[in-house]
Amino acid sequence: MTEKKVEKIQENSETHDVDHSKLDLRGTFMMVMFLGGLIFVSWFGAFILFLDRM
Amino acid sequence: MHKFEKIWMSVGTGSLIIFLVILGVSAVHAGHTPAASGIETINPEYVRDDDRFAEPGLYESDDDEFDYNLYFVASAFNYEPSEVEIPQGSRVKVQVVSTDVVHGFQVVNTNINMMVEPGLVSTYRTNFDNVGEYLIVCNEYCGVGHTDMTSTIKVVEGGAEANE
Numbered sequence: 001m002t003e004k005k006v007e008k009i010q011e012n013s014e015t016h017d018v019d020h021s022k023l024d025l026r027g028t029f030m031m032v033m034f035l036g037g038l039i040f041v042s043w044f045g046a047f048i049l050f051l052d053r054m
Numbered sequence: 055m056h057k058f059e060k061i062w063m064s065v066g067t068g069s070l071i072i073f074l075v076i077l078g079v080s081a082v083h084a085g086h087t088p089a090a091s092g093i094e095t096i097n098p099e100y101v102r103d104d105d106r107f108a109e110p111g112l113y114e115s116d117d118d119e120f121d122y123n124l125y126f127v128a129s130a131f132n133y134e135p136s137e138v139e140i141p142q143g144s145r146v147k148v149q150v151v152s153t154d155v156v157h158g159f160q161v162v163n164t165n166i167n168m169m170v171e172p173g174l175v176s177t178y179r180t181n182f183d184n185v186g187e188y189l190i191v192c193n194e195y196c197g198v199g200h201t202d203m204t205s206t207i208k209v210v211e212g213g214a215e216a217n218e
Contacts, residue, residue, distance in 0.1 A: 021057075032062045036062070036065060039069075
């Protein structure tokens, strides 16, 4: 019972790794970069406003 | 780990490092500190016994670092003085106290924005380089007259003989 189960778990784990690297994350990537860019621009906007009012 | 995950994690970590470095340089090298930092205490019931706040307003400073000391007393629901003129280009130490509850002291379109808590002297060091009229508003809700609690700073060219 145990050997078979362990093999199956290992097999699943390997399959998962393979699947993960093949995931199509282009949409996620674009959205993450878009949000990151928004945060980046907002941060510098506030900082420049602060410096301008010094 | 997926290639894209590596990229966005690197970009995120890099951005965080950039922000922290800028903040660190700004705080340590340029001396930018949070508004009203430092603690000087005063008994709110005896504010008027303090020479600075007996007749608040603009006074020439003895300190070489500043041209003027600007004293304000905040109370429900006004600031004293209600209007003050400051010569352009002055280096000013602003000190504000409250005689009753928590008030705010925000000079619109500048970085001056402090909480004014009873028992504390809130201090801000600044330069008034641009001529204009600056509205001071209370931004901490202090009661029914909160919205009417305002004062004005007029930055004018030339001398400050009009200040009393």
